[in-house]
Amino acid sequence: MFSTNFDDYCDFNDSICSNDSGFEKSYTDSFAASNNNTPIKFDTSDLGISLTPTKDVRRKLFKEDIDNIPEHGDDKVFESSILAMNTSTPKKEKKPKDPNKPKKKYASGKNRISRCKSPSQLMKIQRNRRMKANDRERNRMHMLNEALDRLRCVLPTFPEDTKLTKIETLRFAHNYIFALSQTLESLDNINSGQIQPQEYPINNEKLQNCSLSGDKIAKDAFREIFSISNKTEGVLNDGTYRSFQGYSRPFANGSNFMQTSEGVLINVGNVTVSVNNKGGNCITSTTGTGFFTHPSTFSEDLHQQNYYYQYSKSNTYNENSYEENNGAEREYFNQKNYEIFKNAFDIAANNKKLEKTEEYNYERFNNSLYGYNEVNCNGNANEYLHNNYYYNDQRCYRNFYNRAPNVVNAQI
DNA sequence: TAGGCCATCTGGTCCT
DNA sequence: AGGACCAGATGGCCTA
Numbered sequence: 170m171f172s173t174n175f176d177d178y179c180d181f182n183d184s185i186c187s188n189d190s191g192f193e194k195s196y197t198d199s200f201a202a203s204n205n206n207t208p209i210k211f212d213t214s215d216l217g218i219s220l221t222p223t224k225d226v227r228r229k230l231f232k233e234d235i236d237n238i239p240e241h242g243d244d245k246v247f248e249s250s251i252l253a254m255n256t257s258t259p260k261k262e263k264k265p266k267d268p269n270k271p272k273k274k275y276a277s278g279k280n281r282i283s284r285c286k287s288p289s290q291l292m293k294i295q296r297n298r299r300m301k302a303n304d305r306e307r308n309r310m311h312m313l314n315e316a317l318d319r320l321r322c323v324l325p326t327f328p329e330d331t332k333l334t335k336i337e338t339l340r341f342a343h344n345y346i347f348a349l350s351q352t353l354e355s356l357d358n359i360n361s362g363q364i365q366p367q368e369y370p371i372n373n374e375k376l377q378n379c380s381l382s383g384d385k386i387a388k389d390a391f392r393e394i395f396s397i398s399n400k401t402e403g404v405l406n407d408g409t410y411r412s413f414q415g416y417s418r419p420f421a422n423g424s425n426f427m428q429t430s431e432g433v434l435i436n437v438g439n440v441t442v443s444v445n446n447k448g449g450n451c452i453t454s455t456t457g458t459g460f461f462t463h464p465s466t467f468s469e470d471l472h473q474q475n476y477y478y479q480y481s482k483s484n485t486y487n488e489n490s491y492e493e494n495n496g497a498e499r500e501y502f503n504q505k506n507y508e509i510f511k512n513a514f515d516i517a518a519n520n521k522k523l524e525k526t527e528e529y530n531y532e533r534f535n536n537s538l539y540g541y542n543e544v545n546c547n548g549n550a551n552e553y554l555h556n557n558y559y560y561n562d563q564r565c566y567r568n569f570y571n572r573a574p575n576v577v578n579a580q581i
Numbered sequence: 582t583a584g585g586c587c588a589t590c591t592g593g594t595c596c597t
Numbered sequence: 598a599g600g601a602c603c604a605g606a607t608g609g610c611c612t613a
Contacts, residue, residue, distance in 0.1 A: 299590085306591085
């Protein structure tokens with residue numbers, strides 16, 4: 170059988186395994202091919218030596234694999250097994266050789282390494298190369314994972330007990346960056362005076378196509394749909410839209426942009442970004458083909474939830490307490506909002522509809538205290554106050570826009 | 582139990 | 598020659 174001395178498999182130098190990989194020297198190798206050309210591995214832990222990784226290595230090997238390893242000493246069988254190793258990567262077409270390229274002055278590849286080497290020596294070299302390559306590959310993947318971890322950390326939320334998958338992290342980052350960039354750009358336009366109050370038609374066909382595709386809304390698509398470059402709407406005077414609601418449709422006058430005394434509201438295809446200069450920001454997402462609401466936003470204690478999240482621990486609302494609690498105590502991103510936010514983007518990206526649940530109760534809200542109607546729009550003080558207060562509660566606009574309930578949203 | 586996610590091994594390819 | 602990168606294969610863990 171094979172040697173149990175690690176040095177026999179690592180006879181070049183200690184640099185074979187890097188020091189910073191977080192792993193001890195590992196050894197799992199493919200020595201031969203079975204009858205069906207499946208690469209064979211074996212675990213040297215059975216040999217009484219500790220060569221298996223000590224952390225995060227879950228790979229275990231089976232006895233039947235070991236049984237297929239050729240007997241030690243039969244170098245010809247061993248070598249032919251190596252040569253017969255199956256390759257999983259399809260071969261690519263080789264580039265034509267450059268006739269002007271000077272020839273190498275020495276033998277290369279297998280011929281060179283084979284020179285003056287016995288088969289057993291050759292196998293040692295091959296194994297050590299493989300070990301080094303495996304170690305490098307592990308380190309490379311670890312660095313990639315570390316980069317993903319750093320990306321997770323800079324996303325707006327990262328609950329302690331929840332971890333985005335790799336693909337979720339990338340998708341979430343893409344959407345988040347886009348939403349923020351659009352917000353910044355719009356704010357710049359306001360500050361520079363490029364945006365002037367005016368109406369313009371929206372390209373509903375392109376908006377629909379863009380929304381149905383489930384693709385991420387790219388900048389060009391955004392401009393094409395909304396012609397946002399120098400057209401938007403100015404501040405409304407009647408307070409109708411002071412509530413920071415998310416829309417998947419243009420606002421009442423056809424614009425996708427709205428500025429109020431409390432911030433700005435921007436429609437970006439599937440995503441609405443609200444930047445509130447007092448009470449926090451909001452990102453809302455819809456599929457464009459229907460609306461949906463995270464069930465949790467329909468719970469009876471919504472009032473208390475919003476009250477707590479937006480206005481800290483204050484129990485009553487008035488203009489004074491609003492200002493007083495506009496400080497660091499406010500919890501802008503919590504577990505609940507993270508899930509809603511993530512779900513919103515996920516649904517928008519995949520064009521999925523949320524299944525209705527028993528928690529949907531349309532009638533309950535039609536005449537609710539927070540229901541939105543034309544009277545409210547025209548300035549009923551009490552209702553307006555509530556609408557303003559529940560700026561991330563989409564229910565109150567359902568009737569006004571005659572749309573199905575509703576959207577998912579999140580406060581950031 | 583199937584499917585998703587992940588870590589790891591592996592050989593091929595490209596480049597220095 | 599050797600390193601980086603890639604993609605296929607594999608098996609473990611977890612969850613619905």
